[in-house]
Amino acid sequence: MSQAAITSRWKIKTGLNGDFIFKGITVLFAFSILVILFLMIYEMVEQSLPSMAKSGWRFITDQNWDAVQEEFGALPYIYGSVVSSILALALATPLSVGSAIFITEIAPKRLGAVMASLVELLAAIPSVIYGLWGVLVMAPWLQSTVQPFLIDHFGFLPFFQGAPYGVSMLAAIFILMIMVVPIITSISREVLLAVPRSQKEAAIALGATRWEMIRMAVLPYGRSGILGAVILGMGRAIGETMAVTMVIGNTPQISLSLLSPAYTMPSVIANEFAEATSKIHSSALMEIGLILLVVTLIINAMARLLIWSVTRRQSGGGR
Amino acid sequence: MQNKVKLEQLNVHFGATHAVKDVSMDFFENSVTAIIGPSGCGKSTVLRAINRMHDLVPSARVTGRILLDDKDIYDKVADPVSIRRRVGMVFQKPNPFPAMSIYDNVIAGYKLNGRVNRSEADEVVESSLKRVALWDEVKDRLKGNSMELSGGQQQRLCIARTIAVKPEVILMDEPASALDPISTLKIEELIEELKEKYTIIIVTHNMQQAARVSDHTAFFYLGELVEAGETRKIFTTPDKKQTEDYITGRFG
Ligand SMILES: Nc1ncnc2c1ncn2[C@@H]1O[C@H](COP(=O)(O)OP(=O)(O)OP(=O)(O)O)[C@@H](O)[C@H]1O
Ligand SMILES: [Mg+2]
Numbered sequence: 001m002s003q004a005a006i007t008s009r010w011k012i013k014t015g016l017n018g019d020f021i022f023k024g025i026t027v028l029f030a031f032s033i034l035v036i037l038f039l040m041i042y043e044m045v046e047q048s049l050p051s052m053a054k055s056g057w058r059f060i061t062d063q064n065w066d067a068v069q070e071e072f073g074a075l076p077y078i079y080g081s082v083v084s085s086i087l088a089l090a091l092a093t094p095l096s097v098g099s100a101i102f103i104t105e106i107a108p109k110r111l112g113a114v115m116a117s118l119v120e121l122l123a124a125i126p127s128v129i130y131g132l133w134g135v136l137v138m139a140p141w142l143q144s145t146v147q148p149f150l151i152d153h154f155g156f157l158p159f160f161q162g163a164p165y166g167v168s169m170l171a172a173i174f175i176l177m178i179m180v181v182p183i184i185t186s187i188s189r190e191v192l193l194a195v196p197r198s199q200k201e202a203a204i205a206l207g208a209t210r211w212e213m214i215r216m217a218v219l220p221y222g223r224s225g226i227l228g229a230v231i232l233g234m235g236r237a238i239g240e241t242m243a244v245t246m247v248i249g250n251t252p253q254i255s256l257s258l259l260s261p262a263y264t265m266p267s268v269i270a271n272e273f274a275e276a277t278s279k280i281h282s283s284a285l286m287e288i289g290l291i292l293l294v295v296t297l298i299i300n301a302m303a304r305l306l307i308w309s310v311t312r313r314q315s316g317g318g319r
Numbered sequence: 320m321q322n323k324v325k326l327e328q329l330n331v332h333f334g335a336t337h338a339v340k341d342v343s344m345d346f347f348e349n350s351v352t353a354i355i356g357p358s359g360c361g362k363s364t365v366l367r368a369i370n371r372m373h374d375l376v377p378s379a380r381v382t383g384r385i386l387l388d389d390k391d392i393y394d395k396v397a398d399p400v401s402i403r404r405r406v407g408m409v410f411q412k413p414n415p416f417p418a419m420s421i422y423d424n425v426i427a428g429y430k431l432n433g434r435v436n437r438s439e440a441d442e443v444v445e446s447s448l449k450r451v452a453l454w455d456e457v458k459d460r461l462k463g464n465s466m467e468l469s470g471g472q473q474q475r476l477c478i479a480r481t482i483a484v485k486p487e488v489i490l491m492d493e494p495a496s497a498l499d500p501i502s503t504l505k506i507e508e509l510i511e512e513l514k515e516k517y518t519i520i521i522v523t524h525n526m527q528q529a530a531r532v533s534d535h536t537a538f539f540y541l542g543e544l545v546e547a548g549e550t551r552k553i554f555t556t557p558d559k560k561q562t563e564d565y566i567t568g569r570f571g
Contacts, residue, residue, distance in 0.1 A: 109377070198414040202477070205370060206428030206484055207404035216427060220418035 044290045051283035059287060065252045065268075067276070072284040076252040078291070080262040084169060084244065085237035087258075088176035093230050095177075096184035100226075103185075104192040105214055116189060123182035131246035134175040139166035139247055142174075147259050158256040167249040169262040175243050180233035187232060187307065191225030192218060228306030235299040239292065241266035265292045321348040323518040324369060324488060328383040331364050331373065338364045340542045341383075346488075346535075351510060351519045353533035353550065355526070357565070361542040362522040366490050369520065370406040371399040387488070404431075407486035411493040413473035415465040415480070422461040424476055428484040447479040451509055471502025478509065482517070489513065491521040495528065507532050526566060530554050538562045 051059065055072050062073020099119070103112045143166030150160040195218050203217040219226075249261020250271060265288050276282040324346040331339040339361045346352045354362045364373075371392060373379035384391045392402045415424045425444045429435065435443075444461070448454040453475045457468070465476060474494060481489060491510075495503040510519060510532050523529050529536055530550060537547035538561075546553065546562045557563045 196414075198410060198412060199416065201372065201375070201408075201410065202414045202416065202480075203427075204375060205372065205403055205408035205410075206480065207400050207431055208428075209400055212431055217416060220416065223418060 041290075041293070044286055044293065047283055048287040048290050049283070050280055051287045054280060055284070059284070060291070063252075063254060067272070067278070067281045067284075070278070070280055072280075072287075074265070074268075074284070074288050074291070076254050077263050077265045077268050077288060079254050080169070080172075080248065080252075081238050081264040081266070081292070084172045084176055084248070084262070084264060085234055087173045088180060088237050089230060089234050091173065092177045092180045092184055092233060096181050096229070096233075097188055097226060099181070099185045100188035100192055101214060101218070103189055105210070105218065116186070119182045119185050119189075123186060127179065127240060127242045128246075130175055130179055131243035134171060134243055134247040135167070138174060139168075139171050142166050142168070142171055146170075150259070159258050161257045162255075162259050164259060165249060165261060167247050167261055168259050169248065169255075170258040171247040171249075172244045172262065172264070173258065175247050176237045176240060179240060179243060180237050183236055184229045184233040187229035188222070188226050191222040191229065191307070194225070195221045224306045224309055228303045228308075231299055231303035231306065235296050235303060238299065239266060239296050241270050245270055265289075320350065322346065323348040323388065324520070325386040325389075326365075326368075326383070327386065329365070329368060329385060330382045331361070331368055332380040332382075333376070334378045338542055339368070342539075342544045344537055344544055344547045346518055346520055348518050349514055349516070350534040351514050351521060351532055352535040352537060353529035354520065354522045354537050354539060355524075355529050355565070356539035356545075358524075360539040362539055363492050364542075365539070366408075366492055366520060366522055369488070369490055370403045370408055372408070374399055404428075404484055405486055406488040406490060407481035407484055409474070409478050409481055409489065409491040409494045412497050413470055413477050415468075415473050415476050417464075417466050419465060420462045421457050421465050421468070421476060424465050425479050425483050428480055431484075443483050447483040448476075450482055450513070451475040451479045452505065453479060469502070471498045471505060474498060474502070474506060475509065478506075478513075482513070486517065488518045488520065491519065493522055493524060496524060503528075526554075526568075538565060540565070 051072060054070075055062075059072060059074055060078060061075060062071070063075050064071050064073045065076065066072075099115075103115050103119075107115060143164045147160075147164030147166070147168070147170070151162075151164065154160045199217040199221055200213055203213040206216075208216055244264055245267040248264060248267060250263050250267055251261040252263045252268070253260065255262070269285050269289055269292075273282070273285055276285055322345040326342050326344050329339055329342040330337070342365060354365060356362055367373055368381055369385060369387075369392075373381055381393060383393075385393060387402065387405065391397065392399075392406075416427060419427060422444055425447050426435070426440050429440075429443050445454060445458075448457065453472060456472060457463075457476075465473065468476060474497075478489075478494075495506045498506065507528065510521065513519060514534075521529075521533065533550045535548065536550045536553040538545045538553065538557075538559075540561060546557055546559045548558075553562060554566060557566065
């Protein structure tokens with residue numbers, strides 16, 4: 001076939017117009033996403049302005065939140081969000097990385113594949129179901145068993161003082177932990193799968209046992225990717241609304257004790273937006289939303305960057 | 320000449336593939352043996368059987384015996400981990416640990432023996448790097464990233480890492496095939512020096528390289544050992560027509 005024939009056939013096949021329209025539509029879609037994001041941030045800033053003007057920095061340093069008196073100190077929500085997600089992550093990380101190592105390096109292939117898809121399935125469960133289970137099953141169990149145990153044996157620590165309520169910071173930490181384990185596990189699994197065979201063989205050939213091989217070749221190679229997975233889990237935990245609202249007790253206070261009820265940023269937004277009739281109240285909620293949005297965007301960008309740095313090294317590094 | 324490694328009726332299967340068929344041969348102490356043959360004839364498979372790398376491949380089945388100092392490494396009581404410390408391996412593509420410094424790469428395998436104090440580690444790193452003629456090039460940046468070295472330097476680093484463990488046998492699977500001619504030459508000189516202390520088995524696709532560096536040569540074809548003997552003899556007056564055809568470039 002001659003060059004001209006190929007060109008003309010190509011033209012007929014795709015059609016100049018069809019190609020143009022298709023390209024136009026995809027460009028439009030791609031841009032509309034950016035535009036939506038931009039508009040959303042713009043709108044949130046705009047609507048936060050009254051609250052910013054009224055409260056200034058006291059918005060994030062004051063502890064008192066009283067819509068009737070129009071006093072808006074969001075510190076207890078920020079504190080609740082940060083503490084619940086960080087502690088949930090601290091518990092979830094070793095569990096998840098351990099599971100990912102088991103699935104990729106230790107379990108027989110079949111079992112590993114089954115476990116991996118079960119983990120994916122866990123990640124797909126709607127959060128309201130976790131919340132329902134949390135409030136109906138886990139919280140009563142915490143109240144009757146776990147919290148009394150902690151009070152009896154570790155009550156000398158400030159973290160385990162007070163009465164056992166069930167719904168509490170501790171409940172939120174547990175529920176968040178359960179919810180982020182599947183995410184961190186499945187991303188860590190992909191990161192570990194991306195470790196080249198040549199790296200593992202290098203360790204084995206030096207006389208490493210399987211554990212030594214994991215420590216020497218697998219984990220260091222996947223380190224930044226796993227960190228990315230953890231941070232992504234952090235983003236999920238800090239933004240989680242439904243399940244946390246159901247188990248945390250929704251009390252805006254800052255208490256060292258994990259047994260006390262607490263409150264988070266997403267929870268206060270979800271609980272109060274309907275009754276926020278005054279302009280300043282809804283503006284204050286908007287400002288909390290803005291803080292949450294910025295924090296989440298930063299966390300996610302960091303995570304993507306870390307994961308990307310690993311997978312890029314993999315595709316550039318051959319087998 | 321003392322034989323160090325002896326293959327007896329070695330067979331390797333991958334599922335239904337019979338990759339190595341009934342191979343029996345000797346590898347001698349303080350000598351370099353080259354394994355040559357066309358692609359897919361089982362060279363790497365034979366090599367990897369000698370340090371039990373096939374243990375990692377679930378579909379692989381190894382039968383027959385491989386004697387290391389007259390002890391079968393596939394014996395039920397043999398420990399693959401300690402065998403791999405005695406039989407080191409250098410791979411086709413340099414594979415230093417990217418998250419580790421040059422220093423930590425060299426000492427990585429040695430440290431598996433147990434705790435190592437600082438001065439002992441320094442000594443092992445220096446002597447291993449000197450052995451592979453890399454010391455002068457990297458002594459000022461031992462804590463630097465190993466991935467910043469050139470391909471040839473990385474490969475010598477991997478050899479240093481292997482000899483730091485003090486193996487008796489070193490297996491090399493096309494160790495220079497990813498390198499430029501000058502780095503290749505350095506690796507070949509290194510092999511020449513290393514054979515004073517170690518038994519070396521090298522797989523190569525490069526006839527000239529086999530002729531240059533090896534004392535013995537084994538020619539494989541379709542999973543079978545066609546002919547093994549002194550390199551001079553294999554390259555001048557081979558017994559088998561197939562060997563002659565391959566060496567003169569008539570096929571493969
Ligand atoms: N892990 C494996 N699983 C299945 N088959 C394998 C595996 N490794 C090797 N084989 C098969 O065994 C045979 C010999 O392969 P081997 O890698 O030993 O060849 P080679 O001589 O080293 O070739 P090359 O010169 O291309 O490296 C081939 O048919 C190959 O497909
Ligand atoms: Mg090969």
